[in-house]
Amino acid sequence: MIKLFDLIEQYKKFGKTIDKKVINILSSGNYILGKNVELFEENSKNYLNGKYTLSCNSGTDALVLSLRALGIKSGDEIITTPFSYFATSESISLVGAKPIFADINPHTFNINPKNIAKLVNKKTKAVLSVNLFGQACELDNINKIVKEHNIKHIEDCAQSFGATYNSKQTGTYGDMGCFSFFPTKNLGCFGDGGLVVVKSKKDYEILKKLRTHGGIRRNQHDLIGYNSRLDEIQAAILNIKLDYIESFIKKRKKIAEIYFKTIRNDKVRLPFTYKRSNHTFNQFTIRVKNRRKLELHLKKHNIPYGIYYSMPMYKYNAYKNNNYEPLPMVEKVSKECLSIPIYPELPIKHAMKISEVLNNYE
Numbered sequence: 331m332i333k334l335f336d337l338i339e340q341y342k343k344f345g346k347t348i349d350k351k352v353i354n355i356l357s358s359g360n361y362i363l364g365k366n367v368e369l370f371e372e373n374s375k376n377y378l379n380g381k382y383t384l385s386c387n388s389g390t391d392a393l394v395l396s397l398r399a400l401g402i403k404s405g406d407e408i409i410t411t412p413f414s415y416f417a418t419s420e421s422i423s424l425v426g427a428k429p430i431f432a433d434i435n436p437h438t439f440n441i442n443p444k445n446i447a448k449l450v451n452k453k454t455k456a457v458l459s460v461n462l463f464g465q466a467c468e469l470d471n472i473n474k475i476v477k478e479h480n481i482k483h484i485e486d487c488a489q490s491f492g493a494t495y496n497s498k499q500t501g502t503y504g505d506m507g508c509f510s511f512f513p514t515k516n517l518g519c520f521g522d523g524g525l526v527v528v529k530s531k532k533d534y535e536i537l538k539k540l541r542t543h544g545g546i547r548r549n550q551h552d553l554i555g556y557n558s559r560l561d562e563i564q565a566a567i568l569n570i571k572l573d574y575i576e577s578f579i580k581k582r583k584k585i586a587e588i589y590f591k592t593i594r595n596d597k598v599r600l601p602f603t604y605k606r607s608n609h610t611f612n613q614f615t616i617r618v619k620n621r622r623k624l625e626l627h628l629k630k631h632n633i634p635y636g637i638y639y640s641m642p643m644y645k646y647n648a649y650k651n652n653n654y655e656p657l658p659m660v661e662k663v664s665k666e667c668l669s670i671p672i673y674p675e676l677p678i679k680h681a682m683k684i685s686e687v688l689n690n691y692e
């Protein structure tokens with residue numbers, strides 16, 4: 331049976347090492363923000379080549395903590411993409427600010443920098459870009475815009491761990507880069523987990539306080555903060571898996587290469603990848619004019635798929651009172667996109683079968 335993703339296969343590979351480590355932690359009595367967390371922050375900082383890293387409870391928390399650390403508050407506007415997981419704009423709303431949506435590039439699915447500059451006004455405090463599906467957006471062009479307008483740049487890297495742009499890791503272009511370790515991500519733990527990579531020491535110190543109720547010492551609460559600590563078990567699992575991230579990415583790219591080489595159907599539009607970016611294929615997303623028809627075709631042949639995302643962000647009920655204007659590219663893409671299975675352990679013969687079924691689609 332072909333699966334959309336398979337977390338058990340990956341567990342089988344590291345099961346013994348992980349089990350041993352988890353049992354050690356269970357008997358240590360030290361469960362939260364301990365040695366394993368410190369080690370993961372150090373290891374991820376080295377891997378990403380960042381200045382500071384702070385782990386936290388999820389990718390969503392990484393975004394909220396970052397926005398708060400940069401002082402974003404009610405009345406502020408943050409420019410972001412309308413095509414992402416809801417957590418992206420939700421984090422902006424959670425800190426009381428307003429998401430302002432800039433239309434996407436339909437070929438890369440990422441925010442189009444050309445649409446950002448015209449939305450900047452006095453209320454704009456930051457751009458929250460998303461490196462969607464494992465491919466960096468035009469981070470250099472976005473940095474030019476934020477510099478020119480003296481505003482901040484936060485990168486949502488929930489789907490882009492290990493992806494680079496001009497050989498530099500995503501997350502290190504912006505003032506902050508926010509990662510998720512949700513189990514299906516390229517680097518996933520066995521629960522929730524997140525990380526912020528930070529440029530400035532001052533921002534890092536604020537983030538550190540925000541993570542634990544606004545202070546780092548007992549009976550110190552300088553800010554209204556959160557409880558967003560990473561636990562030792564998740565950190566230990568991440569430390570083990572981080573050693574294999576390059577091989578996970580290589581395997582995903584191999585599957586993508588098979589799709590690029592073998593899918594030959596005018597009705598199926600393949601994703602565009604920039605030469606200067608190292609796409610890590612957290613998703614392999616195609617576009618078709620009549621998606622309903624393709625869904626029926628895939629179902630008939632037992633090929634699983636995902637629809638990421640079926641609606642622009644501004645169309646969700648949570649934003650229905652905000653009167654956002656529809657944006658043409660994201661309206662089109664959200665009707666046409668469909669993601670096919672891609673994960674490191676996907677058997678090559680399954681990838682070939684998926685490609686064959688897509689080639690037979692009329």
Ligand SMILES: Cc1ncc(COP(=O)(O)O)c(C=O)c1O
Nearest residue numbers: 388389390415417418488510512
């Ligand atoms: C683009 C994007 N941003 C943010 C998040 C939120 O991450 P988490 O689920 O770890 O809170 C996700 C997770 O799916 C995501 O894909």
